[in-house]
Amino acid sequence: MFEKALKGSRKYWLWLGFLGTLILIGFLAFLAQLQYGLGITGMSRDVSWGFYVAQFTFLVGVAASGVMVVLPYYLHNHKVFGPLTIFGEFLAIAAVIMCLLFIIVDIGQTPRLFNVLLHPTPNSMLFYDMIVLNGYLALNVICGWAALHGEYKGTKYPNWVKPFIYLSIPWAFSIHTVTAFLYAGLPGRHFWLTAVMAPRFLASAFCSGPALLLLALLIVKKVSKFDPGQKAIDTLSKIITYALLANIFLFACELFTAFYSNIPGHMYPIIYLFKGLHGHNEWVIFMWTAWLFMLIAAILLVIPHTRKNINTLAFACVILFIGAWIDKGIGLLTGGFTPTPFETITPYRPTIPELLISIGIWATGFLIMTVLFKIAITVKEARA
Amino acid sequence: MKRRKFLKLAGISAAVAGGVPSFLLREVKARSYTPPPGALTARRWGMAIDMKKCWEHPECNDCIKACHAAHNVPEIPEKKKEIKWIWKDEFEHVFPEQPNEFNNIVFEHKPFILLCNHCKHPPCVRVCPTKATFKREDGIVMMDFHRCIGCRFCMAACPFGARSFNWVDPRPYIQEFNPEFPTRMKGVVEKCLFCYERLEKGQLPACVEACKHKALIFGDLEDENSEISRILKERFSIRRKAELGTEPSIFYLIG
Numbered sequence A: 001m002f003e004k005a006l007k008g009s010r011k012y013w014l015w016l017g018f019l020g021t022l023i024l025i026g027f028l029a030f031l032a033q034l035q036y037g038l039g040i041t042g043m044s045r046d047v048s049w050g051f052y053v054a055q056f057t058f059l060v061g062v063a064a065s066g067v068m069v070v071l072p073y074y075l076h077n078h079k080v081f082g083p084l085t086i087f088g089e090f091l092a093i094a095a096v097i098m099c100l101l102f103i104i105v106d107i108g109q110t111p112r113l114f115n116v117l118l119h120p121t122p123n124s125m126l127f128y129d130m131i132v133l134n135g136y137l138a139l140n141v142i143c144g145w146a147a148l149h150g151e152y153k154g155t156k157y158p159n160w161v162k163p164f165i166y167l168s169i170p171w172a173f174s175i176h177t178v179t180a181f182l183y184a185g186l187p188g189r190h191f192w193l194t195a196v197m198a199p200r201f202l203a204s205a206f207c208s209g210p211a212l213l214l215l216a217l218l219i220v221k222k223v224s225k226f227d228p229g230q231k232a233i234d235t236l237s238k239i240i241t242y243a244l245l246a247n248i249f250l251f252a253c254e255l256f257t258a259f260y261s262n263i264p265g266h267m268y269p270i271i272y273l274f275k276g277l278h279g280h281n282e283w284v285i286f287m288w289t290a291w292l293f294m295l296i297a298a299i300l301l302v303i304p305h306t307r308k309n310i311n312t313l314a315f316a317c318v319i320l321f322i323g324a325w326i327d328k329g330i331g332l333l334t335g336g337f338t339p340t341p342f343e344t345i346t347p348y349r350p351t352i353p354e355l356l357i358s359i360g361i362w363a364t365g366f367l368i369m370t371v372l373f374k375i376a377i378t379v380k381e382a383r384a
Numbered sequence B: 001m002k003r004r005k006f007l008k009l010a011g012i013s014a015a016v017a018g019g020v021p022s023f024l025l026r027e028v029k030a031r032s033y034t035p036p037p038g039a040l041t042a043r044r045w046g047m048a049i050d051m052k053k054c055w056e057h058p059e060c061n062d063c064i065k066a067c068h069a070a071h072n073v074p075e076i077p078e079k080k081k082e083i084k085w086i087w088k089d090e091f092e093h094v095f096p097e098q099p100n101e102f103n104n105i106v107f108e109h110k111p112f113i114l115l116c117n118h119c120k121h122p123p124c125v126r127v128c129p130t131k132a133t134f135k136r137e138d139g140i141v142m143m144d145f146h147r148c149i150g151c152r153f154c155m156a157a158c159p160f161g162a163r164s165f166n167w168v169d170p171r172p173y174i175q176e177f178n179p180e181f182p183t184r185m186k187g188v189v190e191k192c193l194f195c196y197e198r199l200e201k202g203q204l205p206a207c208v209e210a211c212k213h214k215a216l217i218f219g220d221l222e223d224e225n226s227e228i229s230r231i232l233k234e235r236f237s238i239r240r241k242a243e244l245g246t247e248p249s250i251f252y253l254i255g
Helices: A002-006 A010-036 A051-064 A067-076 A079-106 A125-153 A159-184 A197-223 A230-261 A264-274 A284-302 A304-308 A310-337 A352-383 B003-017 B022-028 B051-055 B062-070 B123-127 B153-157 B206-210 B227-234
Strands: B045-050 B086-090 B111-115 B133-135 B141-143 B216-220 B250-253
Touching (some): A002 A352, A010 A352, A051 A079, A051 A125, A051 A159, A051 A197, A051 A310, A067 A079, A067 A159, A067 A197, A067 A230, A079 A125, A079 A197, A079 A230, A079 A352, A125 A159, A125 A352, A159 A197, A197 A310, A197 A352, A230 A304, A230 A310, A264 A284, A284 A304, A304 A310, B045 B051, B045 B111, B051 B111, B051 B250, B062 B086, B062 B206, B123 B133, B123 B153, B216 B227, B227 B250
Antiparallel strands (some): B045 B216, B086 B111, B133 B141
């Protein structure tokens, strides 16, 4: 079915060409990083993870969120999601591949990557992350491709796929839980040492991921004959709304615990992020933008009138996605490393090569997503 | 072969053949390493740092110089990317939970010597995905520079900021090259290793040997008759962030 990706409009090829250029630039920047070392980035002895790991964490959430269309269809027989599951699975494939790429570029000794397999270490959370991420990729390739093939042949997906589909549902929750456990079990990193880390990861993932999916579907509706249907869009936007409210609620829980207990270690990272500390306020404007965006999106999504209007819905999804991305991408990482174990502040700013590499990986993800969506749409159009 | 040994071996063979997982047989685990004759050995190495003696010589950096020269630790000019195995920092940074609003004369801005704590329960070892960092039977938290993939999970896990990462190739920044100790390459993590290579030869750690004022006391924490055990019984000492339960093996004598 791959041949379906080779026939497209001028716009389609222009878009792919644009993404290809970004990928090439990112790849060249990566070669420079391989040559010079990770010193090419803005990371430091004190902030030893940065933009790459932040993108990785955020994208694990996007990958997991594919389950938000798969689960209602397969467990609740929510029929309007039937045609959408493939898109959820394909989005997950693109996101997991981005995650793996972000890990590869973050590692100091890239050629030694497979030491993780040569010396498996079950006490490390990264060991489990490797298993769940690669497993999730495999599950989505199997389920997505089998379902698409069924559609292509005009039959239902074959029966042997069913166990894989049911397995993929809890598996989606597992990838983001394990990713939260990378952070939540470290002594001395107060911002991360919280039991609501995994629940909050899931909540923010289940609003930002479906928001991206919804935007992609609106674009699909515009550029092709495939219509996801008003009912499906309605359900999806309700899922986004509930998940966003859960995310805001869990963050409020964090604020309460930190500030009512008045324990300095718990308060400092939050104060640093939102108000600035010891004269450092690098991320204040970003954090306020993130949370204002998420709050505005919540209002727009809660009010039925604005949720049902396609323009305000799309706008809400865009700002929600940006807000969640800043909060979980940048806020989570810098907040965990600031203040340092010495209660000092070492500011972190990503460098240009670091951003170019990250953009290159995002472009790779969008390229994979575009090609997979194109195949799915062409198959669906042929059936219509 | 003695009868006892034979029975033991037979029992073990039967157990293995019977499919008992090897982790249940911890007591017969083979020694992974045998120290050469003449090596200094301990059940748990530790260090006590007599800060009172140290403060009498504020200009002295002998321990730092000796360590960094012995281990080819590079002098990276950019502070954010520096590598350090043993260094000094002030009281407020070393014990951030300790500062006292009203009694700030005794320790205010006083320098403390910092190095890897060689914790009994090291979080860095727990998180390492390749066993590149591991704890030896004598308590030393080791690093295998050749296995480390540079994921820096150990740096996120260490609550003491004891670990450094080679952001760039460190070799051009080495002041005096010591051919006795390996240099590192870019992309790996490093830290103090309690001079395992000197202990093997029957020598004390470089920093301990370099301290003219005998402020660094190195020894076996689990040997009741060792000097360090005696001193820890007699004098008041504190450990960094003891509340985190990592059980540091570095003690600061402040009383």
